[in-house]
Amino acid sequence: MQSIGENWRRGQAVLAQAGIASARLEARLLLEHVSRCRHVDLLTHPEKLLEAAARTLFDALLARRVTGEPLAYLLGETEFRGRVFQVSPAVLIPRPETEVLIELALDKLRGLTAPRVLDLGTGSGIVAISLALECPAARLVAVDVSPEALSVARSNAGRLAAPVDFRAGDWFAPVAGERFDLIVSNPPYVAGGDLHLALNGLPFEPQLALTDGADGLACIRHIVAGAPAHMQAGGWLLFEHGYDQGEASRNLLTDGAFKATFTHRDLSGIDRVSGASL
Structure with missing residues (x-):
């Protein structure tokens, strides 16, 4: 029987040989997960x-990590905005870029009394849950077509x-x-056949959500077309999109008779969220 130290070194070597840059950290997290020990x-x-x-x-x-399966799925959880969220292959793994969407949403909610907020395609629930906790006055409704995703989101909430x-x-x-x-x-928002779908663990994530x-x-297009019938006058629509979809998103919003159309970049300077008011 080997010690936890020996297994840590062994795990690090296995992951490093597979080309995983953060092999030491990931081996430690996996070892802590299975042994219930602390760092x-x-x-x-x-x-x-x-x-x-x-x-x-x-x-x-x-062995699963060596095949490219994301660490978050192996651990069953990941951190987002300082909170630990459960994840499974039924939901996308939260990404820091989505914080742009939440920050913009919080800005639009500021000063409103009991605003109603709709989160479409909630997945693990990170957007709806973050808004509910950071804007307690808001009343959140979150929708998803996947029963498995909703199960994860409800558990997180x-x-x-x-x-x-x-x-x-x-x-x-x-x-x-409503x-x-x-x-x-x-x-x-990833185009079908995009080469990125085969990289960085994306084959393990739900393709329906990608x-x-x-x-x-x-x-x-569907969201922009359907949103006006579900928005209060002066309300806002905000959505995340791909790095090269800012202009197309603004055009869709303008054609849909929205106003104050804009695109906001993430910390990497990449177009990330577009929005407009009704």
Whole structure:
């Protein structure tokens, strides 16, 4: 039976050989996950033995990581805006770029009394939950077509005590006849056949949440077309999109009779979120 220190070094070597740049960190996180030990335990008591069952699980997770499966799925959780969210292959892994959408949404909500907010395609629930917790006055409704995704989102909301009304259905169908002060979405926007879909662990993520299978704008067109019937006068629509879709998004909004159309860049200077008011 090997010690946790020996397994840490072994895991690091396995991941490094597979070309994983953060091999030391990832091996540690996986080892902590299977052994329920803390980082300080690895540093102060590396001689502690790793039980056989934990080593078997550790080896299995290493093998999955070597194939490119994202670390977040192996751990079952990831951090976003300082909160830990559960994730599974049923939902996209939260990305820091989506914080742009949340910051813009919070800005539009500032000063409103009990605003109603709709999150379309909520996935793991990171946008709706973050807004519910950071703007307690807001009343959140979150929609997703995937029952599995909604299960993850509801679990996250429960763990984080976020009051969100989750509904199953396709885009605006679950909110027929309702109007909102703000509509937000991080829809599928990768074009079908885009080479990025084969990189960086994306083959393991839900393709329905990544791509429309067409030009990457099909879902955005649907959202822009349907939003006015569900918006209060003066309300805002904000959505995330691809690096090369800013101009197309603004054109769709302008053609849809929206006003104050804009595109906001992320910290890398890439077009990330477009929006407009009604």
